[in-house]
Amino acid sequence: MAIQIPVVKGKTLSTEYWLGSLSFSAISKYVKLPENTDWDEVFGGKGEQEAQRKLNKARVNNEIVPYLLKSDDAFFSSLALILVPASGNPLKEGPDFKFIPITPDSKIGILEIDESIDMFPADGQHRTAAIIDALKQDRARMTSQEVPVVLLAYVDKDRLRQHFSDLNLNAKPVSQSMGYAFESRDPIVIITKRIMKDVALFDKRVNELSNSLARKSPDVITMGTLVQAHHILLEAIYGPKYKDAEEIASLRQLDPNEDRVGTVAEKLGDVWEVVVDNLPEWDRLMNGNVSARELREGDEAKNTTGYVFAFGLGWQAIATAAAALIKDERDDWSEDLAHCLRAVDWQKGGHWHGIAMVGDRVNNTGPGIKATAGYILRKGGLVAGPGEVGALVNAAPQDPS
Template sequence: MDFSYNFPAVRGIQAGRPFYTAICPMRLIPKIFLFDEDEVPPEHRAQRLMNKARIPEITNYILENPKDYVFSSLTASVDGEMTFHPISEEHKDIGRLSISLDSRFLINDGQHRRAAIEEALKISPELGNESISVVFFHDLGLKRSQQIFADLNRHAVNTTPSIGILYDHRDHLALLTKEVIAEIPLLERYTDKERVSLSKNSPKLFSLNHIFNTNCRLINKKKGELVTEEEKKFILSFWKVLCDSIPEWKLVLNKEISPRELRTTCIAAHGLFLEAIGIVGNYLYNNHAKSWHTYIRQLSTVDLSRENKKDWMGRAFGQTGRINKTNETIQLTANLLKIKLGLPLTEHEQRVEDRFKKGS
């Protein structure tokens, strides 16, 4: 008697070959799929090596959202005997898929999900009764596995960070960022919620991602961390005061100048400036909790023009005039803003400043 795995499945045809979409209990996922790269010969290693740092994040996603987590299908190659049993002559593509127990399974897409499911089952074994869909391809000798992986990823387009934030309804900082934008007319009208880098002719002034990153810097927190009511109140108030303190932004809001014109003439129209302000805001939040707004309002007196090369050359932009956004240039821009507002530099900021002046 031959023993086999049996799954309810649907049969389809691609490139003249059958494939099967089956429903698989979660508890079987860690048992039947190869996961240790050392067990897989290099010629059959169909994927990039696993990034194990991603696994806890996906595991926590399952455990923290037991009522509404969502997983897309795993895709696997099977080296072994596969037999499809239709339920009837009338429904020939719906039935039961039998795969011999001695088959080798290799995941083409979803190795991190597989590993996260294994970790989640250790903590919540009851998840084993839930299901995930698996697309099976018959691949004798696993010769096509690498090509399957390459084909699956060839046309995949990663979403932009802005889209990820826009569609995230769990993360506290993402939700707060969208609330800030909705409450402030300037941000609501001039924030691009899809793109990260704005073209020179874009009618928008900010990107959702830049505002989110600024909020992260304002309270020194990362995506996924909890935001307190006090922090939420500060961020909302901060953006209201900030948007009222940058004269160039008011010109755009009043349609006296276009976002395109502002981008070419002012550093305040770039993500680098926003994130630098986030650093300044975090210092004020921690050291001037009751008077931070008086410092932010002083920004109205700072010359943010790109013609002001004495201040911003080497910090916000390079010799060619191109905005150069790195962690160091963001910090150097924040340093000068703090100096102009009469705020002291921290030890780390002073080291960055000394290095910059020495290089200059």
């Protein structure tokens, strides 16, 4: 029995395609993920160059599937599906598919596809995997949901690879910070938007356009970095399942100015208050006595080198150190954090080598963040041992100086 899909026929240069939509049920039935061994031969044989990157299952399970299951207004951009005959031969009109226009010359009609045809996701494998998993978790609700699709004919292996290259190399996703700036569902982002107004240092000084700060940027942090720091801190405050905590989950789609958002934001604001109060350079910036650029890059005329805390690594390392103190249920975590922050020589230099810096460059990586967090705690006199604080201190490299 043929699959029948209402479509619009189109053409870009020599490439013909059909625009339509498929139900989640049809996606689950007819689309095979790239990890399926049936594609080995299409890709060029097992062990040869593959036409698709590996599926990031953590991203699918932790981000995309919950987005589908929890959002009444969730929407996916179109999947690009290649129609591939089981024989591996080029798709042929007649035995493999038929386009039936509503009128003789119309581009609108019904695309009939033989059931033996497989669909390969040249673009959208993670969305496809999420659709399949969401269907398993809530079949009653998800079966009839639809996703837009672009259908392309399989010609040969080289053309399939070229389609994959075209769709992925030419796609330029927006920065994480810009994505967060437009996000209105995610409670953590909503809380972050409240913090951006409530904390004086962040007010009008958070970059919402890019994932990193340009050398001359007047901003002190990117929105992406601030959101990540809040994930770290909220996990410490509410536990590993912090996203499901009622106080946080109930903030979904609320206006950041709502009182309930402020209640949670205040707990994060307490952390940032300690940070700002104990790194006096931030006061100097807010008073107009120094620029954000100078805090990061230094000033040759003043013989200053800049400060590690002013970089994304510094923000996340401080958040990680604060989170460790909170997780260890220290009643005086704020005093401990303040003492640690004051004990560190934050100026860039050789004492940061192998911790926060490689040569004269701040090393903004996961291991660098963890090493810097442990270093902050160690300089504050905290010692290795059990618990979150002890683990970080134990893992931190010794002071090179």
